[in-house]
Structures are given as C-alpha cells and as structure tokens.
Amino acid sequence: MILCDIGNTSTKFFIDKNIKNYYKNDKIPKFKDDIFYISVNEKATKKLLKKNPHAKNLASFIDFKTSYIGLGVDRAVACYFEENSVVIDAGSAITVDIIEDKKHIGGFIFLGLNSFFKAYKNISKKLEISKSDFEKNINLDKIPLQTKDAVFFALLKSIILPIKEICKNKNIIFTGGNGEFLSQFFENSIYKKDLIFENMKRIIDANNSPS
Numbered sequence: 631m632i633l634c635d636i637g638n639t640s641t642k643f644f645i646d647k648n649i650k651n652y653y654k655n656d657k658i659p660k661f662k663d664d665i666f667y668i669s670v671n672e673k674a675t676k677k678l679l680k681k682n683p684h685a686k687n688l689a690s691f692i693d694f695k696t697s698y699i700g701l702g703v704d705r706a707v708a709c710y711f712e713e714n715s716v717v718i719d720a721g722s723a724i725t726v727d728i729i730e731d732k733k734h735i736g737g738f739i740f741l742g743l744n745s746f747f748k749a750y751k752n753i754s755k756k757l758e759i760s761k762s763d764f765e766k767n768i769n770l771d772k773i774p775l776q777t778k779d780a781v782f783f784a785l786l787k788s789i790i791l792p793i794k795e796i797c798k799n800k801n802i803i804f805t806g807g808n809g810e811f812l813s814q815f816f817e818n819s820i821y822k823k824d825l826i827f828e829n830m831k832r833i834i835d836a837n838n839s840p841s
Contacts, residue, residue: 631834632661633827634678634685635704636669639722641678644827658682666834668692668826670702688830691837696734701727707829708805709734716797719826721806724789728796738792743808746785757781761811770815790815 633644641652645663652658654674658681665685669675678685694706705725709717712729719725720742727737741749743761750757759781770787774780789812793802797818804813805825813819822828 632663632665633830634665634667635826635830636667636671636674636678637704637721638671641671641674644824644830649824649827666830668703668707668830670704688833691833694734696736698734698736701734701737704826705737706734707826707833708803710829711832712803714800716793716800716802717825718793718802718804718809718812719806720804720808720812724806724808724812726793726796728800730800740789743785743811750781761808786815 635642635644639653641658643650643652658677660681665678665682666688667675667678667685668688669678688707689703692703692706692710694701694710696706702725705717705719705727708719709715709727709729713732715729717727717729722742722744724740724742725737726739728735747759747761750759756777759778763778763782768774768779768782770783770790774783793816797816800818802813802816802819803825804810804819804821805823810821810823813821
C-alpha cells in the first residue's frame with residue numbers, strides 16, 4: 631500500500647516508511663501497489679491519476695466536523711485524532727488548527743518560512759537570510775543588535791506570539807518540513823514528521839481498507 635499527499639508545491643509518496651517527493655516538472659511513475667491519496671491540488675491530482683487511474687481518494691472516508699469554511703483535507707487529516715491540541719503544519723504555508731474537546735474550533739495561516747525569507751530578500755539584499763543563518767541561542771527577549779538577528783527576531787515573534795496566545799495549556803503538535811525547527815521554541819510541543827501519513831493509515835484501518 632502506498633500513501634500519497636498531494637500538496638501545493640509537491641506530491642509526496644509514503645512507501646515502505648520512506649517519503650519520496652515529486653515536484654511540478656517531475657514525472658509521476660506508475661505504481662503496482664494500491665494508492666490512497668489526499669489532495670489540495672487539482673492539477674497535480676490529474677497528473678497522478680493519468681498514470682495511476684485506480685488510486686483511491688481518501689477524502690470521502692474522512693468525517694471531520696468543523697465550522698471552518700474551506701479547510702483543506704490535509705489539515706483535517708492532521709487533526710483527525712486529536713482531542714485538545716494545537717496542530718501546526720509548517721510547510722509552504724504554516725497552518726495552525728485548534729482542537730478542543732475533539733472539535734475543530736478554527737485556525738489561521740502564516741506564510742511559510744521560505745516565503746518570509748523571499749519577502750525580505752525582495753526588499754533588500756542586506757535582509758537576505760536563510761534558516762542556516764539562524765543562531766539557536768538568539769535571545770527573543772532582547773532587542774537585536776545586528777541585522778540578521780533583527781530579521782529573525784521579527785519573523786519568529788510574529789509566528790510564536792499568536793500561537794502561544796491561543797495554545798494555553800494545550801499540547802502543540804508540529805509537522806511539515808519546518809516543523810522540527812519551529813518546535814524548539816515551544817516547551818509543550820512535539821514534532822511528528824509523518825503525522826499526515828500516520829493518520830491516513832489509521833483512517834484506512836478504521837474503514838477496513840476502503841475500496
């Protein structure tokens with residue numbers, strides 16, 4: 631069985647506990663095994679189905695109640711088994727979803743870190759930074775005295791403070807490519823690299839392998 635998460639920037643396959651990424655111009659191979667997928671990208675979905683027409687869309691098996699209009703299926707899957715948590719998927723965008731008493735009560739969306747970095751670079755080359763420039767010992771309680779620290783201070787504070795304001799005593803679950811990096815700024819957090827794929831597998835098992 632192969633699990634597939636079709637996002638805005640890439641199509642991820644979970645095969646034998648390993649993730650394989652395919653980007654916009656990459657060719658999607660034909661697989662012999664059964665494929666179960668979720669998608670927020672119609673064009674990339676058509677690309678998958680052209681080579682793998684029998685791939686099964688898991689969305690119809692996901693019963694996730696929320697008043698949030700337009701919640702992506704990937705966010706629903708990430709939150710699916712939570713009871714009182716804040717679930718943060720830090721990828722091309724940083725999505726934040728709040729679960730209380732097993733109910734999704736809403737959420738919000740930041741730019742992804744790479745988009746922040748590009749925005750600063752577009753303002754001035756002097757503001758160009760990358761994650762590798764970051765100093766782990768930066769003091770977020772002290773006004774910065776150099777440009778790179780000043781950029782990171784503003785960037786991180788703009789993400790951290792709203793999350794801390796809404797998380798209260800909830801556990802924070804990070805996933806996504808930059809999830810591990812951001813999780814270090816929250817004491818009550820854990821990082822689950824494969825959260826979406828793990829939850830997809832649990833949903834399939836709960837539905838007796840839908841076909």
